[in-house]
Amino acid sequence: MKKTSLIKKFEVFEKEFHEISNSIIETNIYNNHNQYKTLLKKYKRLEKIVHIYDEYKKKLSSLQEANSLLKTDSDPEMKEIAFLEKKKILEDLSFIEKKSHHLFFSNKKEKKTEDYRNAIMELRSGTGGNEACLFVEDVLRMYVLYFKQVGWKYEIIHAQKGGSNKGYKEIILDVRNNSRSTSPTVNNEKKEVYGNLKFESGVHRVQRIPETESQGRVHTSAITVAVLPEVEDIDVNINLSDIKKETFRSSGAGGQHVNKTESAVRLTHIPSKITVECQEGRSQHKNFEKAMNVLRSRIYQNEKEKRLKERSIKRKCLISTGDRSVKIRTYNYPKSRVTDHRIHKSIYDLIGFMNGNIQKMIDLLKSFENKS
Structure with a gap:
């Protein structure tokens, strides 16, 4: 030096x-x-x-x-x-x-x-109407299969079904490393939940023929993925007086108990206007804890993004900053191709990729980040 x-x-x-x-x-x-x-x-x-x-x-x-x-x-x-x-x-x-x-x-x-932290993963439909909602479900399945490969656990915190009850408009997951896993595929790197998933933040575009398309035309739809590191009280100081708490009845599936009691929780952080909902659990107390977990992560991420902008980070470094407005990947079904636009790399095995074989792409992104 x-x-x-x-x-x-x-x-x-x-x-x-x-x-x-x-x-x-x-x-x-x-x-x-x-x-x-x-x-x-x-x-x-x-x-x-x-x-x-x-x-x-x-x-x-x-x-x-x-x-x-x-x-x-x-x-x-x-x-x-x-x-x-x-x-x-x-x-x-x-x-x-x-x-x-x-x-x-x-x-x-x-x-x-920070890479070794657990993660909050948010998937939302974008342009494309019902087709985008269906793609959220497809990408969710892709991630779930990947979690199984690396020995991670996940829990649905919030889910909102798409139009005609098909696919998802929005789904939020809590993803955790299962440290007790004995799977031979789980190496030290794969214990980095946030460290692997942070590269998934951004706009995911799909090009395919929808089931409802009678003339066989290829449509383009998009969804957004946001990955946030799970944070603790020590990382983010939130005053309870700054939080507006609302309870309501769950609108999703879950049996009579969930639908007949006000177990669902909506939290609004007044200073930042960030709103979080959780309605998947039977207990209002548990839903409050999960919602607080997501809220802390979103506030932490907001502050992190502000600091990065203040330091005028170059565009190539957006590879791991979680900028949700950047188109990061295209899934082209007619050509069976997945292309990551940040590193200009394509994988010609769309079926395998959608079946959870995404580690190769993540490793390429990691390698690029380390060189930057």
Whole structure:
């Protein structure tokens, strides 16, 4: 790593350290236990980096002095001392550079821990009417078969059927890693629920002949997929006073109990206007917990997307930012082809892909992201 590049990295961490140092003593932060605990942990990690940076700057200053002596001093003894001193300083600088590289790498690794979180997956019909609703159901089946391959569990949090009760207008899933799985296909990477599924966020387009099409014309429809990392209370601070809670009777299947009691829950986060519904469980309390889980994830994702936009992330990095307006993939049934537009890769096995064999495409996307 070049010295100028290393110094720039140090300066970024130093700036962040001073910002946290100032904010951590504010009363509203100190009184918020979860936020204070998170910032304190970050402060301690950055403090180590700043101390190393201070030492690095001292060594660079000493190196400059040694170089100056070697150039200007005519005394052979002083030159010998300066030469030995320079050699020692260069060894120290090399050690600090290696140590700092390890620290920076550890920091990246820490960020990657988000990939190991469970995920909330939302599928919604877009353009195409009933055909889009049917494709939501097809894509849902594709993901469910994939979950079985990698040993994950899923639970439906909310579902809204399409027109004429065919397909889905919207369906939300809670997807979890089954750590007790003994399947030989479950390697360490496949424990990354969010780390694998985050690449699925965006617009999925389908080109095929609908069942209702009498003249055999190919129609184009679209659905949107959003994948959010599951978050905990410590990640997102939500005041209950900011939440409007409504209960109502479930409109879906589920027997007399579900349909005759107000077990369904609708939560609205007033500041962000985000609304979440859950009506799949028999218990209002359980539905409230599930809805809160989705709400936290959506608020977290909103904040994350704002930060990414503020940093002016390049378009190629949208591969894993979850931008739902980007057309990411086309499923062409007449040509039995699946094309991912972000990496310009096609797989000519649509049937296999729709039967859950999507890991190859995910691996290609991961490889592209790591190179970016």
